Amino acid sequence: MASEDQKFCLLEVLDTFKLCLSENKEVYLEHYVAGWRGLVKFLNSLGAVFGFISKDAVSKIQILVNFLNGEHGSQYVTIQSMVKYELENKLVDQKKQGSHPESGCRTLLRLHRALRWLELFLERLRTSTEDSKTSFMCAEAYNESLAKYHTWMVRTAAGMAFHMLPGRPAFFEVMNVGPPEQVVAILGKALPLISEVYQITEDLYAQHNLLDLP
Numbered sequence: 001m002a003s004e005d006q007k008f009c010l011l012e013v014l015d016t017f018k019l020c021l022s023e024n025k026e027v028y029l030e031h032y033v034a035g036w037r038g039l040v041k042f043l044n045s046l047g048a049v050f051g052f053i054s055k056d057a058v059s060k061i062q063i064l065v066n067f068l069n070g071e072h073g074s075q076y077v078t079i080q081s082m083v084k085y086e087l088e089n090k091l092v093d094q095k096k097q098g099s100h101p102e103s104g105c106r107t108l109l110r111l112h113r114a115l116r117w118l119e120l121f122l123e124r125l126r127t128s129t130e131d132s133k134t135s136f137m138c139a140e141a142y143n144e145s146l147a148k149y150h151t152w153m154v155r156t157a158a159g160m161a162f163h164m165l166p167g168r169p170a171f172f173e174v175m176n177v178g179p180p181e182q183v184v185a186i187l188g189k190a191l192p193l194i195s196e197v198y199q200i201t202e203d204l205y206a207q208h209n210l211l212d213l214p
């Protein structure tokens with residue numbers, strides 16, 4: 001059983017996404033990463049079958065945390081400052097992988113694409129009915145977003161993992177915020193925040209031609 005500090009709570013994730021945006025709509029990397037950490041807690045509580053997904057997310061989170069805590073940490077305070085710093089200092093492999101295979105920009109792009117999956121999945125959950133299948137909603141959201149960036153192997157493994165998702169009632173219980181109506185209400189609050197963070201990042205990456213980083 002998960003101990004208290006490992007236990008997922010949807011409200012905590014909502015709070016971290018609230019903290020993500022600065023007054024002038026920059027995205028704080030520290031809180032972005034904290035939001036993902038919270039989501040990984042949720043994933044871990046679903047069982048070992050999701051371990052390969054969680055492992056990839058954790059390794060990407062760790063790359064970003066290392067930049068934040070590193071020598072140039074002050075350049076990584078927001079996603080905007082990270083993009084500016086890495087581009088100005090030629091720290092991003094733009095066309096093919098070279099000397100910067102794990103740049104902040106490239107690493108964050110992978111999580112950013114996953115955030116779109118999350119947005120689509122949560123919207124389906126929010127509007128779902130008691131007999132809706134989480135595996136189906138998850139697969140639909142995946143096929144509309146992340147799938148196109150993944151190899152056949154990853155898509156197949158992900159598809160198999162989705163079949164192991166618990167049903168809607170158990171899934172809502174793991175969210176740890178009370179009865180289904182409460183979950184739906186909180187999802188309604190979380191989604192606009194997640195969408196805004198996603199859109200700001202998407203626009204920034206589009207503006208700098210970073211949406212296809214290898």
Ligand SMILES: CCCCCCCC/C=C\CCCCCCCC(=O)N[C@@H](COP(=O)(O)O)[C@H](O)/C=C/CCCCCCCCCCCCC
Pocket residue numbers: 010013039040042043052053054056057110111113114117138142146149150154158175214
């Ligand atoms: C509010 C609570 C409800 C929802 C909770 C959802 C919890 C989700 C937590 C984490 C999601 C995982 C994020 C995965 C990041 C994937 C990044 C990525 O695309 N990596 C691939 C490319 O990386 P590079 O090779 O270019 O470095 C990599 O190949 C991927 C490997 C692992 C498989 C990724 C499958 C992703 C499926 C996404 C949904 C899974 C979650 C289902 C459970 C609800």
